[in-house]
Amino acid sequence: MVRRLPALLLVLAACGNPAPLPDLAPGQRPAPDSEEAGLWMQADGAEELIRTSALRIQDPALVDYVQGIVDRLAGPRAKDLRLYILRAPEFNAFAFPNGALVVLSGLILRAENEAQLAFVLSHEITHYQRRHSVLVYLSARSKSGFAAFFQAVANVARVGELGAVVGALAVGGVFRFNREQERDADEGGLDGMARAGYDAREAAKICEVCLHETEAQGEKDRAGFFSSHPATRERIETLTARAATVAAASAPAPASGRLGNVLLPLRLGFLKDEVRRQEPASLQILLDRLFREGVQVGELHFIQGEVYRVRRDADRAIAAYRDAVSHPPAPAESHQMLGILYLKKGDKDNARTSFTRYLEVHPRAEDAEMVKAYLKQLE
Ligand SMILES: [Zn+2]
Numbered sequence: 001m002v003r004r005l006p007a008l009l010l011v012l013a014a015c016g017n018p019a020p021l022p023d024l025a026p027g028q029r030p031a032p033d034s035e036e037a038g039l040w041m042q043a044d045g046a047e048e049l050i051r052t053s054a055l056r057i058q059d060p061a062l063v064d065y066v067q068g069i070v071d072r073l074a075g076p077r078a079k080d081l082r083l084y085i086l087r088a089p090e091f092n093a094f095a096f097p098n099g100a101l102v103v104l105s106g107l108i109l110r111a112e113n114e115a116q117l118a119f120v121l122s123h124e125i126t127h128y129q130r131r132h133s134v135l136v137y138l139s140a141r142s143k144s145g146f147a148a149f150f151q152a153v154a155n156v157a158r159v160g161e162l163g164a165v166v167g168a169l170a171v172g173g174v175f176r177f178n179r180e181q182e183r184d185a186d187e188g189g190l191d192g193m194a195r196a197g198y199d200a201r202e203a204a205k206i207c208e209v210c211l212h213e214t215e216a217q218g219e220k221d222r223a224g225f226f227s228s229h230p231a232t233r234e235r236i237e238t239l240t241a242r243a244a245t246v247a248a249a250s251a252p253a254p255a256s257g258r259l260g261n262v263l264l265p266l267r268l269g270f271l272k273d274e275v276r277r278q279e280p281a282s283l284q285i286l287l288d289r290l291f292r293e294g295v296q297v298g299e300l301h302f303i304q305g306e307v308y309r310v311r312r313d314a315d316r317a318i319a320a321y322r323d324a325v326s327h328p329p330a331p332a333e334s335h336q337m338l339g340i341l342y343l344k345k346g347d348k349d350n351a352r353t354s355f356t357r358y359l360e361v362h363p364r365a366e367d368a369e370m371v372k373a374y375l376k377q378l379e
Pocket residue numbers: 123127177182185228229
């Protein structure tokens with residue numbers, strides 16, 4: 001269920017907004033001593049911490065790939081944008097006012113193709129170019145909110161733990177622009193992706209992906225993209241209508257399929273992060289889609305086992321881990337989890353077989369000594 005602001009609140013918010021600022025020109029920086037320059041300084045500080053964060057993904061194939069999309073979308077403005085991909089199981093991306101473009105792995109995992117990823121990046125680049133966060137800042141109601149957000153980002157970067165990301169994203173509600181700005185970013189995002197040669201019909205589709213997950217998760221409040229970019233039917237309809245009117249670009253973007261190739265070596269790690277988020281209903285939606293794609297299903301069955309384990313459904317978890325090991329290559333942990341679940345059920349034979357197999361396929365596992373101790377108990 002998507003939360004909607006009461007109409008009166010929206011009217012009040014609209015009244016309190018200052019007039020739009022002119023777009024940032026390529027290479028433009030705010031005037032020294034301006035309030036905008038102060039905001040940039042705060043963003044610079046947070047960016048510096050992100051640059052050296054343990055959560056920053058440095059995989060050259062993925063970074064080059066996403067940077068290529070940014071270059072294609074941003075044209076002469078691309079040199080003003082600095083891309084950071086962070087490992088975080090959230091469907092989100094942020095454009096800081098100073099041009100730092102932060103993309104979370106949860107977004108890359110959920111985009112079904114390059115055009116969908118391009119739409120979200122183009123939407124964020126539009127927020128940056130049109131100085132939307134500066135407008136929010138100047139409206140004075142959120143100055144402390146911005147400070148809290150950048151502080152939270154700093155904590156994430158220092159702590160380097162996924163758990164800290166969730167806290168930061170909750171504060172990221174500061175990036176909840178008003179409806180007009182969101183509409184503006186959607187229009188600019190869609191036009192930008194079409195200009196870069198992407199199929200504009202994919203814009204509405206990634207919002208559908210978002211909406212399905214939100215609905216699966218139920219009433220629970222969501223951090224990140226779901227709160228700052230509510231995927232509503234209205235938004236999807238508007239994007240669909242606009243996509244029908246934009247002209248196809250003369251130079252089509254590279255064929256899809258590239259996203260899958262760069263994502264695949266990292267996908268299992270990203271999916272494990274999702275399991276830690278403990279939101280099995282929305283993860284199941286993603287998993288069902290990946291199963292339909294049918295690539296490296298062994299690791300998907302393992303994650304399916306993890307989802308059932310989070311839901312405390314041991315029988316289904318065992319069945320899923322068994323599916324994993326019958327579809328190699330599967331993560332070695334599938335055997336380990338089978339051993340643990342069989343042990344809990346008192347099925348000593350199967351527990352012994354699974355632990356033995358785990359040590360065979362992963363002899364240098366960090367927990368090998370513990371597993372050997374289990375095996376001793378089972379003798
Ligand atoms: Zn937005």
